[in-house]
Amino acid sequence: MVADQLPVGFAMIGAYNQAERYIWLDRLMIATPYQRQGLGGRFLELLKAFIIRKWGVQDIVLSYDQANVGAARLYQAHGFVPVEMTDNGDPMAVYHVAQGKRPHRQV
Numbered sequence: 001m002v003a004d005q006l007p008v009g010f011a012m013i014g015a016y017n018q019a020e021r022y023i024w025l026d027r028l029m030i031a032t033p034y035q036r037q038g039l040g041g042r043f044l045e046l047l048k049a050f051i052i053r054k055w056g057v058q059d060i061v062l063s064y065d066q067a068n069v070g071a072a073r074l075y076q077a078h079g080f081v082p083v084e085m086t087d088n089g090d091p092m093a094v095y096h097v098a099q100g101k102r103p104h105r106q107v
Contacts, residue, residue: 001030001043008034011047022059022094023051035070044078052097060095061089 001009008011008031025047030040051060057096060081064071072091076082 001039003034003037005037009039009043011043013047013051014054016057021057022061023055023057025051025060028062041075042080044074048078048095051066058097060065060097061092062094065091066091 001007001011009029011028012026013023014026017023028040028044028047030043048060051057060080062075064075064084065073066089072082072093075093078095082091082093082096085092
């Protein structure tokens with residue numbers, strides 16, 4: 001992510017499971033001075049579109065530090081739904097590409 005011609009954020013995408021049609025959004029980071037300006041939400045929407053176009057997945061999975069309330073709000077505001085699973089103790093959420101059209105499955 002670039003703002004004011006400076007790199008202000010990055011993302012890591014990985015752990016693609018072709019058989020189960022899901023992928024992990026491993027990291028989404030925005031530099032502190034650029035947070036709370038809407039950049040994270042715009043970046044997240046671009047990432048979702050890129051992932052869906054490139055991998056054709058049904059689900060995008062992520063985890064976040066439970067103390068990071070801002071991250072939880074951001075992900076939920078952009079369609080990620082909390083799930084009853086954790087990643088090394090961190091809460092997880094999933095974005096269902098075809099939301100509401102099929103039941104959730106374990107990832």
